[in-house]
Amino acid sequence: MEYDKNNIFARILRKEIPADIIYEDEYALAFHDVNPQAPIHVLVIPKKEYVSFFDFAEKASPEFVYGFTKAIHHVIKSFDLRKDGFRILSNHSVHGGQEVPHFHFHIFGGRPLGRMLTPP
Numbered sequence: 164m165e166y167d168k169n170n171i172f173a174r175i176l177r178k179e180i181p182a183d184i185i186y187e188d189e190y191a192l193a194f195h196d197v198n199p200q201a202p203i204h205v206l207v208i209p210k211k212e213y214v215s216f217f218d219f220a221e222k223a224s225p226e227f228v229y230g231f232t233k234a235i236h237h238v239i240k241s242f243d244l245r246k247d248g249f250r251i252l253s254n255h256s257v258h259g260g261q262e263v264p265h266f267h268f269h270i271f272g273g274r275p276l277g278r279m280l281t282p283p
């Protein structure tokens with residue numbers, strides 16, 4: 164899939180659209196999800212054009228993978244989620260239910276999150 168430079172997260176990265184930003188460094192931008200599914204629901208997106216995790220894993224340099232991972236770690240620490248726990252999730256394409264075609268991790272926390280998936 165071609166990267167769409169006008170997807171909503173690309174526009175947030177360019178600061179064309181506002182977001183409730185939590186953390187930013189050279190690798191990542193983290194902000195609150197507009198439609199939170201848990202008391203803490205944060206999105207962490209890379210500052211590069213990757214469509215999904217698959218694309219990121221194929222193309223990102225080791226330095227970028229490390230920097231991006233550290234940014235996620237920083238966000239988790241900033242919400243003090245280590246003790247009570249959290250969930251990290253990334254959707255890919257149709258079966259994954261991906262809506263925004265810019266790779267992102269969801270970080271959920273702040274309550275027991277239940278089963279990983281709703282049984283069919």
Ligand code: DGP
Pocket residue numbers: 171180182183194195196197198206253254260261262263264
């Ligand atoms: P996914 O299905 O993994 O692509 O989820 C995309 C998430 O992005 C979804 O939880 C809602 C969130 N979202 C969509 N548009 C916006 C936006 O403009 N601002 C913010 N903060 N979140 C958005």
